Amino acid sequence: MGLLTDPSVGHGALTSIFVRHHNRFCIVMYIVSVVLFCMLAHYSLSSQTYFSENALLPGLVKGQLNDNTGSSFRDHFRELNAEAQHYETETPHAYLISKFKNLRLETYSHNFTLNYPLKKNTKYTGRNVYGILRAPRSASIESIVLSVPYRAPSSVFPSTLPGLAVMFQIAQFFRQQIYWAKDIIFLVTEHEQLGMQAWLEAYHGTSCGSPGVLDSGKLSGRAGAIQAAINLEIHSDKIDHIDIKLSGLNGQLPNLDLVNLAHRLCNKESVKHTFNNVDGGAIGRSKVNSYYTNLSTMMSMVMTQATGVPDGNHGLFHRFGIEAITLEGYEKEGRGIYSSVFQVGRVIEGMFRSLNNLLERFHQSFFFYLLPSTDRYVSIGLYMPCLVLLVGALFLKAFSTWIQHSSEHKSGDSSAQATIPERLNVGMVSVITLGSHVVGLILLPNLAPAYFTHFWNYIPTHRALLLGYGLLSITIVCLLPIIMNKCLNSFKSSNWVLLHVICLLELGIGLLCVSMHNFSLGYLTALVYVLPAVCIKSSQNRIIVKLLWLIVHPMCSLFWITAYITYTAYPELPISDFLTKVLEASGQWMVLSTIDNMIYGNWAFSVGVLLLLPVWTSFWCLMFLPTNVSQKLKAE
């Protein structure tokens, strides 16, 4: 094998080219990755969506939902509005239960409690209501869920009462049919995603977040294993377009077949359907999407997916192997053509008929994709190379650093002198790595925030967290250079290549692992961190590089993002108000991330604290560790 050649002769020609110009190669790889990513939205790289699951038979059935199956939609809606006006801030549970019973469904209610983790003795309770329509001629082995999050009139989010009335209409119609092979669960949840999470945890008998935080109670009635779920958020009875939302918790996405099913059925019933509200929204052949629309749709999907926060109740189903989407119906403002609730109802009916035809869970189509528009997708084989290029730049840098160091080392005189400092080198490197990881472990969302809020329990939670994390970060940032320079003067070495290589490798492998679960988070983090990491050298880093690295500190990155969002939302604010707003918003972000982690198991915050912070700290140490060369320069 040509690989195992004599090292004293040197490396192959190709390797030496790579090593000598590695900085240029890294920059080129970075640029190629960004360009490739932008090209993904173009027609040549994305593909037309298609159905992989033959059993779905999408859109073959004529939709039969109409107003003549019992009470009309108007009656349902009027009744619901009247009831909702009585309860400004609460959910009318008794009314919902009696309504489900009138629709002749098996009705149950489900109580759950949230023990708020960041404040002592704070509990929130909630109650979900659900009705089960049993399949007339088969055993209750599988089921499909139709859910609506209840929003009282005082809620800040747009109303979902029309959606609830649609659900009643659908339940009324479905109850009279005999062709259901699976149970259908009609679910009304409370408190947005909290109620949904509690219901799912109780249904499956598990707990997904930190123990003791969400007490999901017990369900008194169950149907079979849930195969798929549709969440409805319809804001009005005159619907302009349906937006199909699919981003789930931790960036998990539903099977592409389910999304395609929704788009095909909207097409069939002539309902305008969009993805992320950005693409044209035209129907069928009149849809013409420009490259820039596609690119902005794809970017908004990446941004939503990167936060790991689901944009609807559907996102909580994915971790249980249940494919789910949300259909959000926007109100038609002004005059013009609108879609009626019956068209939307027929879309849902068509989806349920297709889901009814399924014999197995969704497994044929893609689980990892990016959507530039409603009818085009980019598969993982095309978008993963973008990240691999970025991580490859990190690996190339590590490889070149190592090769350069070992070739210098071998051309040195005797090997005896190198061993003693080398031994301590390993010790110091392992101490630094271990130390930064221990700091990261302590700052985990289920450990540190509780202490911070307990310690500062007289100020609001978000300020406490901000203060805690901020103080700790500033301490680390300021103290470490001093410690490195003064206390470790005795441990000098020519360069700290080992630490450098370990940091680069850790960053690269960590980013790759993260992106296997959530590509968007991995890619955006890589875009931010790879360039500064590549600029850092093993010794003698310039001030500019140190400043650049300081700018990308995880907390600073949070500030920049919040600042940008605040600026676009409120461009007219004076500087002091702007800064205050940014700080408050950042604090709120941290609280939300922490709570998300403790209730739902969202690991975006944990990744920041366990991967990015230790790597950042190790690099920061690397830049300030004393080296022999600088000593020589000072002497001269």
Place this chain on the structure above:
Amino acid sequence: MHNMKSYFLLSFLVCTNFLNINVCQANHSNNWAVLVDTSRFWFNYRHVANVLSIYRSVKRLGIPDSQIILMVADDMACNPRNPSPATVFNNADQQLNVYGDDVEVDFRGYEVTVENFVRLLTGRLPPDTPRSKQLLTDEGSNILIYLTGHGGDGFLKFQDSEEVTSQELADALEQMWQKRRYHEIFFMIDTCQASSMYEKFYSPNILAMASSLVGEDSLSHHVDPAIGVYIIDRYTFYALKFLENVKLKSRISMKSFLGVCPKQDCISTVGVRIDLFHRDLAKVPITDFFGSVRPVELTFDFLDISNTPL
């Protein structure tokens, strides 16, 4: 002497004319049908509709249930997804329930396997097999074999889990020939790349017809929007339309049946194999395979049946 010989010859000719037997060509004495649907699951509704429609035609044209082996791999009539239970339709107008009240399925559900099919054809069954599951043919039997389901180049899928290859099928038919289990076979197959299934046949007296050639897919005809499935395949649809015009005593020939689905109707090209069949197709009536020959005995004596118990 010469007069008696000519008298016998004349009466023999008269008798055979009455009996409507083509004495110089066909000599089959009974008709059997083996109708197989190999695919299961709700979205393959059309295959069940295919095979049940052929069953109805064949029964209408005279083959009795005792001489029809019907193998249906899944139960569509009682599937919980069927909006009109206990029915199977082959047309969107839902005029004709091909499931009906008197359908006799011999191999149902998971009994439709490659092993059972080959054993049925070759007759190598355990001695305790019920009569309805045996193909009790002899050297005078004309057999109609109809297969439908999902197929590929050289194989036919059974139950989505196993396959029968064209070579296995050809060998089974050769075994039937060696054991004198058939007189003539009409082999009809409606799957994708169907003609690959008959390409390996090497036994005599087999006429084969397939819905598509190798490399082509057989397409379904139309959707029933009330049930929500594709309800029948093109080739079978046009074959049935043709068979609707065939009555018990029709003299319509096999040759016209072979042209039943031209390319503009079927979209795939219908394949035909005639080299193993030695009769002139224009002279073979379609009832040789789709109808039933009932051996008739003429008697000129009186029989007293007044005291015979019923």
Place this chain on the structure above:
Amino acid sequence: MEKLLFFVYSIGILIRIYLSFSDFSTSIADRVEVSTPLNSWKRVIEGVSLYNENINPYDGDLFHETPLALVFFSHLTSTFSDFYVSLVFIVCDLITAFVLYYTSKIYTENLLKQQTKTKHVYNKEFNKLLIPDDFSVINPFYVCSVYMLNPYTVFSCIARTTTVFNNLFLALCLYSMVKRHRLLGCLSLVLASLPTFYTFGLLAPLMISCAPIDSKKKTGSFIITFLTCGTISCSLLYLCYTIMNEWTFLDSVYGFILNVRDLKPNIGLFWYFFTEMFEHFRALFVCAFQLNASVLYVIPLSIRLRRDPLLLATSLLTLTAVFKSYPSIGDVGFYLSLLPIHRHLFYFMQQAFIVSCFFVGCTVFAPTVWHLWIYSRSANANFYFGVTLAFATTQIFLITDLLFAYIKREFALKHGMKRMINGKEARLMLD
């Protein structure tokens, strides 16, 4: 030096104690990379409780330890509470680290002595290839710290796998190899190999190291070593028979290992192949794989590496850890800690960087891909096997690099670092 050693030991013990008594222990013990059907603690407890109820634990497909281990664990669990059982495992790891420390020390000292004897033969310019004196101080320290702080051995200890005891006996065997103590060597080898079977290949380096330097009596010595091992294993097997009063344990222990009956995924190569295997080919492939794992490399490597039995032992242990039917990361961690013993060969190793990258990468990817396969249902078995295959390939690269480094060093010592052929520099290639 002693202070650093103490420091390393205390960190190792602290990590093990902290992790054993936290929530991580159960989740780590459940991981398939750590616990295999052969070394899982859950199965041991199950077998012991069956034994205490006078039910034969070998009746079902559950318990695959030898009856000696059964009796030992039964006494262990009945005498100590759960807390102390964890401590027993930690103490075992500690003793193993000690033994490896002394093994490395004695080996390096022997190497240095040999070097001083033959030094006058070498040219002055080869001085940089010679082993410096401080290696006998530093190498054992490295060996010990790698064993104590290596995540593979730490996880293996926390999960209470029986590989910990195996590693202890293997370390004792290696110690007796460098001390040339025949009886201890045979006893520890048999105790280590009786449950796992594949390490019987270490008989070759044991025979070589226990043989006297004088070449005339070598064959006799080999035979004596072989017979000693044979006698000890037979008597231990007979002891097992008397404990159980029947021979069914042979099928449960050796039949299970050789026949590969359980196809649960692990870091080895067997499970994926045999899931896809047709029944009538199974016997052929089982034989092929088992020959590869057990005997194929013993004789060729012994002939080539007869002058360095410890390197031979290291390579055999590596190959066993890669190719055995149910490997776990405890085996990997053990041979990784043997690598610093051969630190004088590191200069000639070419692929250290890529190998370590892949080691770390595969270790991190395996749980990720497992999660995607089993929990998210987005990936499938091929991904996990791909990662496992990459891991096995990396280990193969590591050991071939090490062995080739040995050969290069031998060559360089005799003939110098650079050779000139026809005025141009020559490169050593492995063809």
